[in-house]
Amino acid sequence: MTLHVLATGPLVTVQDRGRTGYAHLGVPRAGALDAEAAALGNRLVGNGHDDAVLEVLLGGLTVRAGRGCWVAVTGAPAPVTVDGVPRGHVRAEWVPEGAELRLGTPGSGLRSYVAVAGGIDVAPVLGSRSTDTLAWVGPPAVTAGAVLPLGRPLAAPRPLDTPPVPRPGPLRILPGPRADWFTADALDVLCGSSYSVTADSDRIGLRLDGPALRRAREGELSSEGMMLGAVQVPPDGRPVVFLADHPCTGGYPVVAVVEPADLGRCAQLRPGDEVRFTALPPLPHLPAPGAARD
Amino acid sequence: MQLRRVGRAAVLVEVDDAAAALALATWARGRAAPAAEVVPAAATVLFDGVHDVEGLTALLGAWTPADLPPAGDTVEVEVRYDGPDLAFVADAWGTDVDGVVERHSATDFVAEFCGFAPGFSYLAGLEDELAVPRLASPRARVPAGSVAVAGTWCGVYPTASPGGWRLLGQTAARLWDQDRDPPALLAPGTRVRFVPA
Missing domain, CATH: 2.40.100.10 (Cyclophilin-like)
Structure with missing residues (x-):
């Protein structure tokens, strides 16, 4: 009931839906960056929502199955072979005992997911099997020579499923909570410009190059809680979209927050790719606490 | 106390200082605030993973800075x-x-x-x-x-x-x-x- 790792590309980590309830201790949430692709892989091989998968950055993974198992590769379309024979993307494939599953370099996107029936059964840390790459909470990154335990498959694979069609167009944002720290035209600049993904983007954040957003006030923000999808703006004015391994607190203002449904696309953007934003109408203001009781 | 919406599922509450943030966060945890994460910081508490924003707002209305948490260990x-x-x-x-x-x-x-x-x-x-x-x-x-x-x-x-x-x-x-x-x-x-x- 194991998977023997023979080779890896730039980064392979174990990921599930992430770690909840420890942000106040400084523990990042982690979890699959393209959560929909990971969930699809789990469905295809008959796994539950919380089973762990492998997140593979730019292919290069080779594993040998310690027993026959159903496997599905989703996310970035890396060419899949089993003992050298091409197999499908986004479908359950049988990997016989001793056979080698290999992922080539995807022609588009960045992160592929390998779901194995039974799930990757490494020991959970603080309730999750996800590896956080900011503070390295959770299992270590997967390297050649690793032997990964597999759980017992509980259900048959479900061959009929389709990947969600990616929503085209700009990333949708809700302005705030600190839009008032920027000049009045900052959201227009953010939404009217083309940004490009820089090479230092990672699981912590999607770093962008393009027109700088300018601050309307001096001084520094006191450190405050940060959230998934936050568009944080450091002093150089170039926005960073926080992804799953973002720090729990930060001292730079957040101008807007990317819609959760658009974060999977952020996981698949390559350095040099163009990013545009569009602002959704702001949600209604919250009443002052207690006002409703008067 | 000022409330700021953060995306769809989070609320940032501004308070006077870190002591007030700790007091509010401790108080809200004790009352099972409808949030996955309660994160105090220097002058704010972030409630993240909030599925019931109205319920949280109503709960926060019952807090006053005079509600000090019991002394910790x-x-x-x-x-x-x-x-x-x-x-x-x-x-x-x-x-x-x-x-x-x-x-x-x-x-x-x-x-x-x-x-x-x-x-x-x-x-x-x-x-x-x-x-x-x-x-x-x-x-x-x-x-x-x-x-x-x-x-x-x-x-x-x-x-x-x-x-x-x-x-x-x-x-x-x-x-x-x-x-x-x-x-x-x-x-x-x-x-x-x-x-x-």
């Missing part, structure tokens, strides 16, 4: 006061190295919030006049267990990392252990005394 942290910045801090505090040790170990600290790294707690308790500036350029590597001050905060580095705080000494205490429950030695609300080794 007290943890004693043994320190070997031999840090490279002792002389600098002594100078800033208008005393000598023994005076720094005496003052620091006589202070009742409270862990008000975590950040920077898992288990790194911002400890409040130093008087305003004892504020010291950070290093202009951070050290590339501060060893795990370093006891340090910056501004009026005190902190202990849980793991080796870059850092710009002024180093007073070293402790052998394990600040963070992901196999321990709770994993952080100095979770928000914990009272802390430093004891010279």
Whole structure:
């Protein structure tokens, strides 16, 4: 009931839906960056929502199955072979005992997911099997020579499923909570410009190059809680979209927050790719606490 | 208290200071606030993973800054006061190295919030006049267990990392252990005394 790792590309980590309830201790949430692709892989091989998968950055993974198992590769379309024979993307494939599953370099996107029936059964840390790459909470990154335990498959694979069609167009944002720290035209600049993904983007954040957003006030923000999808703006004015391994607190203002449904696309953007934003109408203001009781 | 929406599923509550943030966060946890994460910080509490924004707003209306949390557990942290910045801090505090040790170990600290790294707690308790500036350029590597001050905060580095705080000494205490429950030695609300080794 194991998977023997023979080779890896730039980064392979174990990921599930992430770690909840420890942000106040400084523990990042982690979890699959393209959560929909990971969930699809789990469905295809008959796994539950919380089973762990492998997140593979730019292919290069080779594993040998310690027993026959159903496997599905989703996310970035890396060419899949089993003992050298091409197999499908986004479908359950049988990997016989001793056979080698290999992922080539995807022609588009960045992160592929390998779901194995039974799930990757490494020991959970603080309730999750996800590896956080900011503070390295959770299992270590997967390297050649690793032997990964597999759980017992509980259900048959479900061959009929389709990947969600990616929503085209700009990333949708809700302005705030600190839009008032920027000049009045900052959201227009953010939404009217083309940004490009820089090479230092990672699981912590999607770093962008393009027109700088300018601050309307001096001084520094006191450190405050940060959230998934936050568009944080450091002093150089170039926005960073926080992804799953973002720090729990930060001292730079957040101008807007990317819609959760658009974060999977952020996981698949390559350095040099163009990013545009569009602002959704702001949600209604919250009443002052207690006002409703008067 | 001001509420700011953050995306669809989070609310940022602004309060006066870190002590009020800790008080609100502790109070809200005790009343099972409908949030996956309750994150106090320097002058805010972030409620994240909120599925019932109206319910949370109604709950927050019942809080007043006078609702102080019950005193947390007290943890004693043994320190070997031999840090490279002792002389600098002594100078800033208008005393000598023994005076720094005496003052620091006589202070009742409270862990008000975590950040920077898992288990790194911002400890409040130093008087305003004892504020010291950070290093202009951070050290590339501060060893795990370093006891340090910056501004009026005190902190202990849980793991080796870059850092710009002024180093007073070293402790052998394990600040963070992901196999321990709770994993952080100095979770928000914990009272802390430093004891010279």
